[in-house]
Amino acid sequence: MIQNDANNTNQNDANNMIQNDANNMIQNDANNTIQNDAYNTIQNDANSTIQNDINSMIQNDANNMIQNDVISTIQNDANNMIQNDVN
Numbered sequence: 001m002i003q004n005d006a007n008n009t010n011q012n013d014a015n016n017m018i019q020n021d022a023n024n025m026i027q028n029d030a031n032n033t034i035q036n037d038a039y040n041t042i043q044n045d046a047n048s049t050i051q052n053d054i055n056s057m058i059q060n061d062a063n064n065m066i067q068n069d070v071i072s073t074i075q076n077d078a079n080n081m082i083q084n085d086v087n
Helices: 001-041 046-086
Strands: none
Touching: none
């Protein structure tokens, strides 16, 4: 009981923090880089297309990577900590 309840709390809280913080970082940093570089090269109508298509790709791919890799690491590490401490 202790292990299940504690694990769920850690997973939920940590997942939300990572998703929110990391998503914002990736979106802001990547968007700024792509927009600036693409503007200089292309300059006109293609800017909105490049921004929308590439930004959504970056957001989706990077978010999934972060969510899957980092969350599984936190779940594994946190679960082990909780099990060791509680045991």
